[in-house]
Amino acid sequence: MKQELTKIEEVIVKPEEIKESNIQELMDTFFSKLKNRVDNYIGDYPTFIEPVYLEDNVKIGDDVLLGPNVYIGANSEISDYVEISNTIIFDNVKIGENFKLENCIVAKDSSFNFTELNVKKSVLMGVANLKNELQKIGF
Amino acid sequence: MPNKEKLEISRIKEVESTNLARDEIRDEVIETKKAVERDNNLIADKIHQDFLNNSIKSFDIVGAIGAGKTALLEKIVEILTQKYRVLVICGDITTRVDADRIEKHNAETIQINTGRECALNAYHIHQIIKNKNLQNYDVIFIENVGNLICPSEFVLGTDKRITVVSITEGEWVIEKHPMLFKMSDIAVINKIDLKERLGTNVEKMINDAKKFNPEIEVITTSAKTGENMDKLLELLGF
Helix, strand or coil: HHHHHHHHHHEEEEEEEECCHHHHHHHHHHHHCCCECCCCCCCCCCEECCCCCCCCCCCCCCCCCCCCCEEEEECCCCCCCCCCEEEEEECCECCCCCCEEEEEEECCCCCCCCCCCEEEEEECEEEEECHHCEEECCC | CCCCHHHHHHHHHHHHHHCCCCCHHHHHHHHHHHHHHHHHHHHHHHHHHHHCCCCEEEEEECCCCCCCHHHHHHHHHHHHCCCCCCCEEEEEEECCCHHHHHHHHEEEEEEECCCCCCCCCCCCHHHCCCCCHHCCCCCCEEEEECCCCCCHHCCCCEEEEEEEEEHHCEEEEEEEECHHHCCCCCCEEECCCHHHHHCCCCCHHHHHHHHCCCCCCCEEECCCCCCCHHCCCCHHCC
C-alpha cells in the first residue's frame, strides 16, 4: 500500500506531467489493496463506506460521508458536510466545509480555507483561501 | 440564507421532524424533506435497474437489533454460496461485527458505518455498486441498520424487502410498526424455538402483519435450529 502512495506522490510533485501519467492506474491499484482503519479519528460521527483508511490524528467534522476508497493522511482535517470517495488525501491537509471530492488526490500540506467545492478526477494542491486561488490539475 | 437558518434547517432535517420548524422556514423544511425522498427513490430505481440488467437477485433485510437478521443471513449465505456469488452489504452505526460473521460463510461483505444515521439510504448503496463490477455477483443482500422505524423512510432498490422480528420482542412488535410491514414483501418471525418458553402469541403477530399488508408473506423461523430455513429460501426464490 505504501509503495503505491510513494509512487503517486512522486507523480504529483511534477504537475506538468500529471495529465500524461498513469496516475489513475496507480490509484486503482492502491484502492484494490486498501484496508479499513476507521477507529482512530478525532471528531463527530461520520458515515464510512469501507474501505476507508485513516492515518493518525485525523479530525473529522459533522455530517461527513467518507468512502468507498478513501485514504486520509496523518494530521489532516475534514470539515463539516464533506463527502469524499475514491480519493487520496496526503498528510497535513485541510479540506473546507461542504466539499465533494470524487476520484481526487490532495497533495500534502494543502489547505483549502473556503466553503463549497465539487471536484472530480483532479489533483488539488497548495493553500487557497478563496475558490479561485485553488491549484487544480485534471487527469 | 443566513448561517443561523441554515443550521436550523440542518438540525431539523437531522431529527426528521417538520414540526420543529419555525413558521418562517416551514415551507423550506417540507420542500427539502420531499426532495430528499424524491432523490432517494430516483437513485433506488437506478440501483434496481442495474441489478436487473446484471440478473442479480437483491434483498434488503430490516429489523430491530437482536432480532436475528445476521444469524438468518449466516444460514442463508452458508447455503447460497455453495452455488451463487453473494455480496452482503452490512449497515451498522459502528463496528464490522456483522460483516465479519457473514464473511466466514464465503460471501464478500462491505460494511457501511452510518455514524448517527439510523438507516441506510439509496445513495449509500449506489456509492458501493458504482465501484463494483456487478457481473461478479448473482445475489446481493443489504442488511440495514438495526431498528424498525427509520428504514421505512428509504427504499434501497432491491427486489424484495424482508422484515425480521423475533418473538422475544413481544407480540405487539408488529402492531406497533405498521409502516415497515406495509412496505415489506416478507415478514420473518424468528426465534420460534423459544415459543413454548415465552408463550408469545405468534398467531397475533402473523395476523397483524397480514392486516397491515395482505400481500405480505409471513414465515416463522429459527436461525438457531434452522427451522423453516428451506421455506425461507423458497420465498426468496431459491
